[in-house]
Amino acid sequence: MESVNSERRPTTYPPGLIFLIVPLDRAFGVYACVQLILAGLGSYAFARRIGLDEGPATLAGVAYMFTGHMLTYLPFPELSGATAMLPWCFWGIERAICSGAWRSWAVAAAMLGLVVLAQIQLAFYTYVATGCYALFRIVQRDEGCTTPRRRLLIGLALTYALGLGLSAVQLLPAMALSAQGQRSDIGFSLAPPEERFGSMLRLIFPALGGFERIGPPPVWGPPTFQVPYPYVGLAPLALAIIGLALARHRLAAFFGILAVASFALAVRTPLLQVFIALIPSYRQFEDHTRWYMVWGFAVAVLAGIAAQRLYTPADAGVWESASPGAGWRVRLPVARLLLLVVGAFIAGWSLHHLALFTPQSRFGQYLTMIRSQQLLPPLIFGVIGLASIVFLRLYRHNAAIAFAPVIAIAALDMWWYGAGFNTSVPPSIAQPTTDLTRELANYPRDRQLFQVLYPPTRQIAFLQAQPGPFRIHGADYDARPPNLASAYGLEDVRGYHSLYPARYNRLARLIDGKDYRRTSEGNVSLRAFLTSAYERPRLLDMLNVQYLIFPPGSATEMRYPGLELVHESDEGRIYRNSRALPRAWLVYRVATIPDDDAQLDFMARPDFDPATGAVVPEPLPAVGPAPAISDPTPTVRYAPNAVTVIAAPSVPALLVLADAYYDGWEVIVDGKPALVVRANYTLRGVWLAPGAHTVEFVYRPRPFLIGGAISLATLVIVTVGMLVRR
Missing domain, CATH: 2.60.420 (Maltose phosphorylase, domain 3)
Incomplete structure (x- = not known):
């Protein structure tokens, strides 16, 4: 049941069935492709829903599905799933507000339920973003909308309640674990100015600050290794700025504010401090950079709005403010004012941070960082992207031809920096060597070591052949990744999990000889790696640790006296702990x-x-x-x-x-x-x-059990609601 308690695993997220249907060595790739398609289609559907034509909507879909955030977390099923559901939640809310029908609210509730089933932290961001959007749309509703605001607010409240009800089977166990989790005392600290300025620079130079890869550079992508999640592409970013400056769409100002706010939260500005003060429990979400999901979507929508504005004459299309009243016109200067205020603030803060013409000047430092990376790719993508935007503005004969260049360059740009971050390899790379195959042949064929996707190593094969139950411990930090053991049916006292009971964390810190009265340091949750377990070996014995693993050349072995060497290979040494207590x-x-x-x-x-x-x-x-x-x-x-x-x-x-x-x-x-x-x-x-x-x-x-009952009851209500025509 640990997977249900987890806030990370999409145990009940329907696309997760792919892992039960498709062979495991292919399932991750299929699942990732499905999430990319869902993200693109959802953004396209929402863009069409707010009045954008096919070309701008396609640009918005492509811009979101290839954002740095999406490509960074593509190998993580829970995070890519929640990222893919964000635009569908916006689509459901927009559809419900426009129609006011209970059926539409039920569909929106289903979308909101699915995103929680995928991943709770990103679901929280989705609820915040869509909630603000819904309130904005209800307050500034179209003149053609006849549904009373009171009914819209009631429908909105019921939608969020039903969405939470649908996901209660995952939400309630995760909340229970969070209440007992190791993040309860986690703190908060603002990001240093260098980190914020570097994040802004990476919007233009996404490989900035990267380090050299091990082995040959990838066929596609930069030679350095850097997380691409702030990156949204040069052309979409330029279009988003143009959208704030020129577009008359009623939602330009909202998505501009959403983009600025989410980026500020992601880079841990004082705005995040205010947010935590308003919602103290938010502190348990350790990685704030995941706000880049909302940032990427807001930029994608703004790019679509700007593309429509450039391609369509200013007086054409209902996608702009159709109302002749002053109510819509007041939002035109809001977008421009936002652009001016934010631009002026960034310029002023950047000049202050750079400290030009002073002994403390940082200009040379950042210039060196920029020059140390490949400058040709951003130059090419920037020039071609600018040319494609100009072409979009000048060419009016065929929409498909007009939008094809800007869509293509945006996709290539983001794919260049994102695809090389998470590479794929053929399953054949895990085939054992001839020597290992010969050694594995000495073990009975019916043992679990032959029932996994990838063949075991020598150490794993040895451990799997031992009678259990028992636990193992990688005594050094680099002695087997903590999560590797579980894939082979072995129990490692370290493990790695985003959220787990604080009691075990404190016990692990006691064994490690560390301060066991706290489970975090600053804004970082401390992990239970037990790298100094020799401090209190009796407590390690208490956990049924019968085997300790050391990498080759480990200097830690001498700190564990009384162990019996039972296996040695080029992978390291395994010792038996005769003092270990039984299970x-x-x-x-x-x-x-x-x-x-x-x-x-x-x-x-x-x-x-x-x-x-x-x-x-x-x-x-x-x-x-x-x-x-x-x-x-x-x-x-x-x-x-x-x-x-x-x-x-x-x-x-x-x-x-x-x-x-x-x-x-x-x-x-x-x-x-x-x-x-x-x-x-x-x-x-x-x-x-x-x-x-x-x-x-x-x-x-x-x-x-309670969450499952609530989810089933809510599913019945939502299903009935979808059948209601009013």
Whole structure:
């Protein structure tokens, strides 16, 4: 159920079915293509909905689907899915406001529900952006719209409520995890001026500040490696500025403000500080650069508006303000005023930051950065882009011919910088060498190591052949990526996840010898990499870590005395930890400490031995004394969302299971419900009377069950709403 609790994985996002239908080595590529197409079609549909012709709408679609944000996160199914749904949410809201029909509001609710199912952080940005847009449209509605504003506001409120209801199956578990997550104490800091100025420069020079790639440069793309997410293309950016300066479209000012605000939030200006003050819980969203999604969409729409204005005579088309009243005309200077104010501010701030003609001048520093990259590509894209815009303005005979150059150069420009960031390789690259194939042949064919997409390495094959359950630990930072183990059915105590319980983070920091009273530093959430686990090896033993992995030439091995070398190859060394506790064990001495910090302090003491004692937050029935002859080690068997333990203590004892304590776990002892005990700060346990027992830990997460019921009920309501014609 961890994947449902996650804020990142699109477990319930419908296009995720691709990973169940298409072979896994092809599924990621197919899924990415689907999201690109959805993003482009959604932007095109919205542009057409607000009155743009086919040419400008196509430009808007292409400009959004190839933005730096989209291409940066294309390999991440949850992020690309939410990015693709943003324009569809705008389309649904615009359609509902124009028609006022309940059916249209139901469709908009479905779009808003889907974006939450994809990824919650980007869904939050989508809700903020579309909410502002909806309020703007309702307040400044068309004169031809006969639907009362009150009904529009009611429809809007119901739409957002239904959208959240549809996604409750994903939203409620994620909120529950967030409430217990490691980001609860995360802080905030403004970006340094150099970072903000560099982000603005990268709108023109997207490879600025990149570093050399390992290996030969790509066939397509710059030789340096740089994240392209601020980039929106030179031609679309120029058109967006033109749109603010010349366009009379009623939405030009809104999307101009949206673009400026989202960019300011992405680069962590004081505006983000105000935003966090208004919505304190927003601090848990660690990566603010994802506001570039909204920035890219706003620029794409502005580019389409400007292209329509350049190609269409000023007095033609209902896409401009059709109303002769002053209400629409007042928005014309708003867009230009926004352009002037923002332009003047950027110019003034940039001059102040550069500190020209002073000893502290930064001009030379930035000039060197610009000159150190390839200047020919931006020059070519800039010149051809400008020429295509001029051609669009002058050529009026055929719309397809007029728009083809600017669309093509925008796509090529963004694809040049974005496609090289996330490259693809054929699956054949993972074929093992002849020596590795010969070595793997020594293992039985029915083992899990032959049931995965990519063949294992020597170390992984060795570990998979060991009897379990057990956990592993990469003792150095570069000893196997933390997430690699799970793909091969191995359990790594590190792991990597965006959001996970704060209790485990604090325990990991205790083991690491770090300050375990906090889980973040500034605006960065601290990860549980356990690179200094030698500080408290007994607690590492408590987590059932039987094997430690070291890369070749590691200097950390000597810090772990008493280990047994069991495997050595060119990949490094694997040691067996004979002191590791089993997955479940019995203790006969329990300390009751209600305070969380005091529990960790107790566990940090040199005399704390998890093999013989435990700490719990509430009093339990008496345990012990320890028997003269050790009780048999409990056996553990896993099933989906369930763990069965067979234990037979000879005296009252606390059974400790080295798995994380989390809301939703229930325990049944010999067929009767019992109390799940939080043992050793973050593990699960249960008190047992003397005798043989069958203990079943079952995961029944209430947020998921309640959320599922809400989602099903909301789905029925939305389906009925789509069938209503009024």
